[in-house]
Amino acid sequence: MRPGADGFPRAAAVALADPQLRRNLRRATRTIRGNREAAVAEITDWEGLRDQAAWIKHELLSSLDTHLERLEASVTAAGGRVHWARDGDEACALVGDLMHSRGAREAIKMKSLTTDEIGLDHALELRGITAWETDLAEMIVQLAHDRPSHIVVPAIHMSRGEIRDLFARSFGLPGLTDDPVELTAAARQVMRERFLRAKVGITGANFAVAESGTIVLVESEGNGRMCNTLPPTLISIMGIEKVLPRLVDLTVMLRLLPRSAVGARMSSYVTLFTGVHEGDGPSEFHLILLDNGRTRALADPVGREALRCIRCGACLNACPVYEHVGGHAYQAPYPGPIGSIISPQLAGMHEHPTLPFASSLCGACAEVCPVRIDIPKLLVHLRERVVTETDAESVTERVAMRMLLRTLSDRRRYQAGQRALRLARRPLRSQLARTLPGPLAAWSSVRELPEIPQQTFREWWAARASGGTQ
Amino acid sequence: MRAALFITCLGDTLFPEVGVATVRILERLGVEVDFPLEQTCCGQMHFSSGYGRDLLPLVRRFAAAFTDAPAIVTPSGSCAAMVVAHYPRLARRFGDERLAAEVEAIAARVYELSQFLTDALGVEDVGAHFPHRVTYHASCHATRMIHVGGAPLRLLRAVRGIEVVELPDAATCCGFGGTFSVNNAAMSSAMLTDKISHILATQSEVVTAPDRSCLMHIDGGLRRLNAGVRVMHLAEILAADGDAP
Structure with missing residues (x-):
């Protein structure tokens, strides 16, 4: 998944720029989360x-x-x-x-x-x-x-004020206030x-x-x-x-x-x-x-776990990603963590290749799921399916991941890699890093890169063993 | 007691001070520390990015490096979780039952540092002295995958001179998530902004966590803001002897 890919990353960036949306979501998800915790605490054997x-x-x-x-x-x-x-x-x-x-x-x-x-x-x-x-x-x-x-x-995603404006406009009621009782009464009349x-x-x-x-x-x-x-x-x-x-x-x-x-x-x-x-x-x-698409999902022995879902939405309210951007950024009928594992399975991996990556894998969703869907496990599983079944992952990324794996699979190559990285100490410290394309720039847009140390741990260990340092 | 240090590739390459601190704590408590040189990386980044099927060489390498270790200690909840939660299933998936049994046995001996100290050694006061105001970020995988629970905070509270301040929403993700931080950079940085504002609200001098990767992310944001709050891995605080770090 390349930095800033279309699909979720881009839609999320747009949603993040809307402070009213953030406020609405934060207030609502926090309230429901608190209510859920209290209701769950009442059951002895939850x-x-x-x-x-x-x-x-x-x-x-x-x-x-x-x-x-x-x-x-x-x-x-x-x-x-x-x-x-x-x-x-x-x-x-x-x-x-x-x-x-x-x-x-x-x-x-x-x-x-x-x-x-x-x-x-x-x-x-x-x-x-x-x-x-x-x-x-x-x-x-x-x-x-x-x-x-x-x-x-x-x-x-909407506040009471936004709903008032909508009703006033649609029902021809300019004097409507944002009192929930009044809003409901107006809707009832029509319904x-x-x-x-x-x-x-x-x-x-x-x-x-x-x-x-x-x-x-x-x-x-x-x-x-x-x-x-x-x-x-x-x-x-x-x-x-x-x-x-x-x-x-x-x-x-x-x-x-x-x-x-x-x-x-x-x-x-x-x-x-x-x-x-x-x-x-x-x-x-x-x-x-x-x-x-459900029988297709059922045919995947790992992915089928998503079909346990009873649509309670608890994972949405628990998810820090959802809390920031709301459902529209997922561009699919089912948003949030559960949507990220259901939508691609129902519509086909090619339809929503960025959704399985729309999570930091923090696991807050799995903690609250009433039917114990291991959402992070399924996200990782579907990421693998995106990599193997679609062309969403570019050739450059595939090659980079494979080369890195080759380096990590051999001690000598790994240590050589550590030495090579040390040569990049100075360039990485400079402003130049921020202008490089790809992951370094994506990281440096809001964060400093870590300093690369003079000595790796294993060098310290070896030096200590030979009495070079304490 | 003997224990092998599982340093993690990130700790080995970028944050050697965490490994050094871990060795100091363990040796201070009388543990004989071994460092198997054949270890490299647990493969978590590849696994989480959809390359799990390529990981057989790394699982084999880890098993070979640690198969003889009576206990395996790592200053990373996330890498511990990779081995404990995913290695046996991966090995089974590759159809290697012998490897699966081997890594299952190894996984049972893998401890995140705070777990090793409180559970295996039964120690909470590790003899550290750190006269500073500190807040604790409960890293996701340490908290939700290997369930370190209150162990890190109990260890911190036993440090002499320390003032531990509770971090609001301590267990909410900082937004790192490995490659998530770059392929969903805007989302990741919004989560980081929340985490940092909570950290600043505690008016702490130091923010700590059981994972240097979360701290790398948090530190990147704190330094960009010149916020004046330092990050230190839990091990560094537990190794401190009162001199200015």
């Missing part, structure tokens, strides 16, 4: 719970096909219909066709990362269908023609009408239980529940890795998810629904099971 969750997902991923077929059977038996989508285009076309054949021109949508991943709103728009986002933050992002920048808190009008509701799914065909939705506002209960047609889209074998697995997952995501003991609205029931809720239910 580590044991993480072990259980990791094991449930690990087992699941080793026989995913069986569980998916079981889910299909359960959902069908409960009166739902299951559709399989190989990629985002197929999934978007399915939703578009379902709506078209029902004459629906608009839908209300629950917050869903999977639909962000496949660009559903845009795909529907091209067919003349409007998908109204009903999660407050997603609605804000949609109004601003922006993109979500956090898994759980999509408008984390209520849509809820009552729409004939189709679209949701994602936090979990789907194979043995019962139950879909689980976790949210804090209750607008998702409007989407899955009011309109006569309900469409839920989920990545195939979201299935859980048993209902009892929720006793683990639902304790981990809200605490990890927002530091809550339980989310305000946790909805479990199974199929269709006459006179109660939607009269038809469609479940779209999306692959979109």
Whole structure:
């Protein structure tokens, strides 16, 4: 990865130049981090719970096909219909066709990362269908023609003042203040009408239980529940890795998810629904099971660990890199540490070759992951895949790394290298170093280079052994 | 007791004073120190940069250099973590089960310096005297990969004359991350800026850490700012005898 490469390094540099963004992110991630720590501290065996969750997902991923077929059977038996989508285009076309054949021109949508991943709103728009986002933050992002920048808190990059301005402009309410109650009331006014009008509701799914065909939705506002209960047609889209074998697995997952995501003991609205029931809720239910690169990720025995993710976003809040630049710099549907290991696997290594390098490997993410994804391990693994499978690493870099390795693999060459470096003592101390291209300049742009000492340690050791020095 | 010093390529080449200090501490505590001359580099930089599959020669070299050592001590949490956490898996990946078993046995005898002092030797007061105001940066790999925990701070607090000041967000990364510091230079320097502002807020004379690589990064920033705060590896403070360093 060359210094200042396109992709993440460049986008991050742009984001870093925005002090308001930094302030917004810092305040928000620190607050959520603190809340999470307090909520986690209440559970006596948090580590044991993480072990259980990791094991449930690990087992699941080793026989995913069986569980998916079981889910299909359960959902069908409960009166739902299951559709399989190989990629985002197929999934978007399915939703578009379902709506078209029902004459629906608009839908209300629950917050869903999977639909962000496949660009559903845009795909529907091209067919003349409007998908109204009903999660407050997603609605804000949609109004601003922006993109979500956090898994759980999509408008984390915006301040209250910025949201006030947006609402005042969009809703024609010049007198609006930045009081959260007033802001929410303004949004509610607009949303209520849509809820009552729409004939189709679209949701994602936090979990789907194979043995019962139950879909689980976790949210804090209750607008998702409007989407899955009011309109006569309900469409839920989920990545195939979201299935859980048993209902009892929720006793683990639902304790981990809200605490990890927002530091809550339980989310305000946790909805479990199974199929269709006459006179109660939607009269038809469609479940779209999306692959979109997931089986490719599953085929990588190391990389597949990323599919354990339950999208809590704790790793984003813990990450010092994310805290500085927010989600947009990742230029992918899933940002932050987890995004850096998921996005390239879903879209292909060629799509996001800089993301596995967008980390100092400090390990703060792995410490908080509720399903124990070893994110640094996967980052390193994917770096290796970038080097071996793509041409993102230049020939110069490859040659330099190989030459260095050759030097380090032999004691005499290593010692000769140390002597050669000493010859560079004076030039490296000069201003010249700052003007050199490549890594030296990247380092010296903000940091002094270390002084090269007169004597290496091994020379000191040898001299001492021969009585030359103490 | 005998122990072999795993100096690390960075320590050997750029920061010999850390190795010298480590030898002084160990010898002062009666440890017979050996320095296997065949050691070079653990390969962490290549590993972290996506060249793990080329590392077999370095793993073999390390194993050959240290296979007979009863204990292996290194003044680097990060290089200790490379050997402890990654070597056995790497060797297995190369299909060399014998090497894997060998490095697994070696890894169990690798100690980061503060761990060796507190766990293997059971010492907290190493007889140092350092009358200065010091703050401690909890390097990432020492903290999260080999879990040194409070060992470095316990050792520091036992130093005579020292004033240890808590560093805000001590365990947040300084932004070094090896090649990360150059291929994500803007990001890295933003993280460094935060770290330095926290260090300056403590009004310390010295910032210390269990890893000279983090300190190289922090020092690069401090010197660019002419901040007047010095970096010293933990070993240098523990070796100090009260004379002005």
